[in-house]
Amino acid sequence: MHLVVGLGNPGARYASTRHNVGFRVVERLARRAGTSVEKKLFGALVGDVAVGGKKATLAMPQQFMNVSGQPTASLLGFYKVAAADLIVIHDDMDLPLGRLRVRVGGGHGGHNGVRDIQRACGTDFVRVRMGVGRPPAQWDPADYVLTGFTPAEEPSVETMLDTAADAVESVVRDGVTATMNRFNQGRPEPVLSS
Numbered sequence: 439m440h441l442v443v444g445l446g447n448p449g450a451r452y453a454s455t456r457h458n459v460g461f462r463v464v465e466r467l468a469r470r471a472g473t474s475v476e477k478k479l480f481g482a483l484v485g486d487v488a489v490g491g492k493k494a495t496l497a498m499p500q501q502f503m504n505v506s507g508q509p510t511a512s513l514l515g516f517y518k519v520a521a522a523d524l525i526v527i528h529d530d531m532d533l534p535l536g537r538l539r540v541r542v543g544g545g546h547g548g549h550n551g552v553r554d555i556q557r558a559c560g561t562d563f564v565r566v567r568m569g570v571g572r573p574p575a576q577w578d579p580a581d582y583v584l585t586g587f588t589p590a591e592e593p594s595v596e597t598m599l600d601t602a603a604d605a606v607e608s609v610v611r612d613g614v615t616a617t618m619n620r621f622n623q624g625r626p627e628p629v630l631s632s
Contacts (some may be wrong), residue, residue, distance in 0.1 A: 440494040440610050441519045442467065443482075443510050445528040445551040447584075448500045456570040457503060457583040459595070460527040460551075463566070463602045464496045474509065480512035489609035495519075498550050504550035507558030514559060524563035525609055527602060528552055531579060533569025536594035538619045540609070541565050564614050566602050 445454065446461030453461070468475050471487035475496050480485075482497045495517055514524060532547055533539060543561045546553040552565070552585040573582030586596050601621070608617040 439517060439518055440492070440523045440525055441497060441510075441513055442494055442525045442527070442606055442610075443499065443513075443555070444591070445506055445526065446498060447502050448498075449619035452584065454458055454586045455584050456529050456587065459568045459570065459599065459602075461487050461498050462599055463527045463568075463606065464476065464498050466599055466603045467606060468496055470607075479507040480516065482513060486515065489607045492610050494610050504554055506551045507556075509555035510555050511558040520549045521563050524559065525566060526552065526563055526605055527553055527566040527606065528568065529570045529583060530602065531568040531570055531572055531583070533567055533571075535569050535591055536598045537569035538598055538621060539567045539569075540605050540621050541567065542614055544627050555574060564609055566605050566609075568602055574627060 442464065444460030444464030446458035452458050457515065467487060473485050473487055474558055475483045475485035475498055475526065482499045484495055484497045487496060489492050493514070497513055499506040505620050510524070527567055528549060530547065530549065542564055544565070546556055547594055570583065573579050605617055605621045608620060
């Protein structure tokens with residue numbers, strides 16, 4: 439079984455921001471499975487799905503981004519899921535808009551949600567990193583990730599959301615190595631041994 443955690447901030451104010459692409463992918467996965475992510479558990483909204491005959495639980499922590507670790511750790515314990523079977527979906531300013539990378543482990547890259555999950559759960563989990571681009575020189579990165587996408591960016595974002603959902607399904611169904619080979623555009627990330 440896998441636990442799939444999409445990162446974002448709760449509330450309508452943040453729903454369409456760059457920081458909330460993780461939530462949007464979880465919602466997309468739920469729609470594909472004909473279910474919803476509505477059950478409240480350990481400070482998160484959760485929903486159960488099947489991907490290729492394998493079970494997965496989708497989750498969206500409902501605290502703010504920088505305190506995503508405790509709900510994630512609590513869900514791992516409750517569902518008895520190993521950290522290696524945790525998939526975290528999040529925005530990444532170090533990737534160009536629309537680019538996606540799947541990896542295991544690695545640093546948090548300044549992402550406070552990932553940092554908090556690493557603090558609570560360790561680092562050996564799968565990450566689906568979604569490129570939201572770098573802010574213009576005069577913008578504070580913290581403000582930039584709380585802005586929405588422009589109409590010109592939306593087609594690339596929609597494609598990325600679909601591709602990220604495909605990548606999560608691939609990790610659950612086929613494993614992380616096959617997924618990295620398929621989705622990392624010819625440059626697989628190293629798999630860290632636990």
